Amino acid sequence: MTKEEEILFQNRISRHIDELRWLYMELYDNSSMFAELCQKLYDFAAERSEALKKRDLEREANPEWYKSNSITGMMMYIDNFAVNLNGLREKLPYIQQAGVNLLHLMPFLDTVPERSDGGYAVADFRTVRTDLGTMEDLEKLAMVCHKKGINLCMDFVMNHTSQDHEWAKKARQGDGEYMSRYFFFSDPSIPAEYEKTVPQVFPTTAPGNFTWLDDCKHYVMTSFYPYQWDLNYQNPRVFNEMMYNFLFLANKGMDMIRIDAVPYIWKELGTDCRNRPQVHTIVRMMRMINEIVCPSVILLGEVVMEPVKVVPYFGTIDKPECHLLYNVTTMCTTWHTVATKDTRLLRRQLDAVNALPKKYVFLNYLRCHDDIGWGLDYEWLNLNFGIDEVLHKRYLNDYFQGFVDNSTSRGELYNDDITSGDARLCGTTASLCGIEKAGFEQDHIAMERAVLFDLTLHAMMFMQTGIPMLYSGDELAQVNDYSYKKDPKKAADSRYLHRGRMKWELSKHMHDLETPEGKVFCGLNALIDLRGTCPAFSTQADVWTLDTGDNGLLAIGRYASGQKVIGIFNFTEWEKIVTFSHDQGEFRDMLTGKHYLLQNLSVPAYGFYYLEQKNEENKKN
Secondary structure: OOHHHHHHHHHHHHOOHHHHHHHHHHHHOOHHHHHHHHHHHHHHHHHOOHHHHHHHHHHHHOOOHHHOOOOOEEEEOHHHHHOOHHHHHHOHHHHHHOOOOEEEEOOOEEOEOOEOOOOOOOOEEEEEOOOOOOHHHHHHHHHHHHHOOOEEEEEEEOOEEEOOOHHHHHHHOOOHHHHOOOOEEOOOHHHHHHHHHOOOOEOOOEOOOEEEEOOOOEEEEOOOOOOEEEOOOOOHHHHHHHHHHHHHHHOOOOOEEEEEOHHHOOOOOOOOOOOOHHHHHHHHHHHHHHHHHOOOOEEEEOOOOOHHHHHHHHEOOOOEOOOEEEOHHHHHHHHHHHHHOOOHHHHHHHHHHHOOOOOOEEEEEOOOOOOEOOOOOHHHHHHHHOOOHHHHHHHHHHHHOOOOOOOOOOOEEEEEEOOOOEEEEEOOHHHHHOHHHHHHHOOHHHHHHHHHHHHHHHHHHHOOOOEEEEEOOHHHOOOOOHHHHHOOOOOOOHHHHOOOOOOHHHHHHOOOOOOHHHHHHHHHHHHHHHHHHOHHHOOOOEEEEEOOOOOOEEEEEEEEOOEEEEEEEEOOOOOEEEOOOOOOOEEEEOOOOOEEEOOOEEEOOOOEEEEEEEOOOOOOO
């Protein structure tokens, strides 16, 4: 480090050292391990490239850069999208044409294909999968992305390693040092005690929370899959080494790191091993370590749980944890609304999110690499409408498989649990909106309606505060890929239905408005452009829902800097008429330029409006 960099590092660490030491010692009571951690923080800070050090300074001066409404993300598997990292670098012009400036790369670290779970069973945190490239290729991609104004996000799998990881191999050989990094038990009574209180993640495909290893005569904790061994964060060596892996990856040019399955990382006998207080201690320490070594990097927390358990992962104003969290509940509630054509639960969910402090920023999405789990507010649904949870989940899954008479969706179940009647749902946005069915039947009228509904759902997602995240292929209305059924390694996992390879032949039509892919691509472009340039879409805007008088319609208002925008979304196959008596005067359609009054306004079936009114005296109604 130069003298100036030394001073900068000391200033950064001095802001956090007292709290970091206190939390570390409270958790581990190990001063020598803490001293080692501090030395490593210095080493990783010194190893950051000059370009990344400059990026750190720029973003320290603008710490809320990630809250800009000009950011739009896209999630992708590198191999499915562009074969490898170098291929992805060549596709960056397409990414820019799509209006995307944040790439979320799905797991790309070393793994054994037969035991990968999509890459979440990491065998080496410092090696890229050989078929995807090298760490040097990753650094080169990051450098080119940064020059083009594109941010990079990656997954950091914290909860477990693959059974093929070096630690796991040594643990399996009976090395006590490495066994202590996992949860090994020779006495079956202890796993049995855990099983009494710990829920199962995949009760059908991977039942139980422990796996018997016959070769070493021990049980090992495996919350997710038998080849994913849970790490023991009660061991300070595990925390330290995983933080070193985190910083190593940050130094390769990441702008955002998604910490996977974070609620699960602290295990404690007699509890459900979820959301323990120690988890928040660890995430808080991660945030401080991040700010000391690589302050330009953003922590994205994956907390797939109900809102009351999600929000605490933001931390507090004085002691922040994650910068961003997934808006999971709104995503699944949106699809519930598609099936029921009733917006009341969705409005309730949006009101709850909009009531949170503006400093809380979510990542919003319609689809991701995973399935849709029906984590709805069943207590409210039952209290107000007498809806039974099991029967309702069955209806939703039947609807999205196309088994209900009025359904145009085409999806498949994942992890169907016959005992509980529970199951999750897979499918691309286009297929769930009816584009696949309309295309198969060559029904042009149905196709027009399905394409419009696809855009309507995206438009509703773009109206939410935070970062919108597309799933690659959705921008071209790509439908389900059933070829996974022919691959023995994938056939049992229906999530590969929507994880298909990018169909690049569709991109030839991305500007052709006579094609579904062109209509969706250009339509999303228009929405992204509007969102990125309008003050009403900022994270500081006031946001509220409006009473439409019709359960099939959802209306969202946004206001900032004299600009009011009202989004109206029709979830039904019927044209609707709506009046907003409190919103007077003319509004301009932001997409067509036409002017409307909000009295007796006709909203087309499955359609939407973005209506704008500019007036310095505009007030939220």
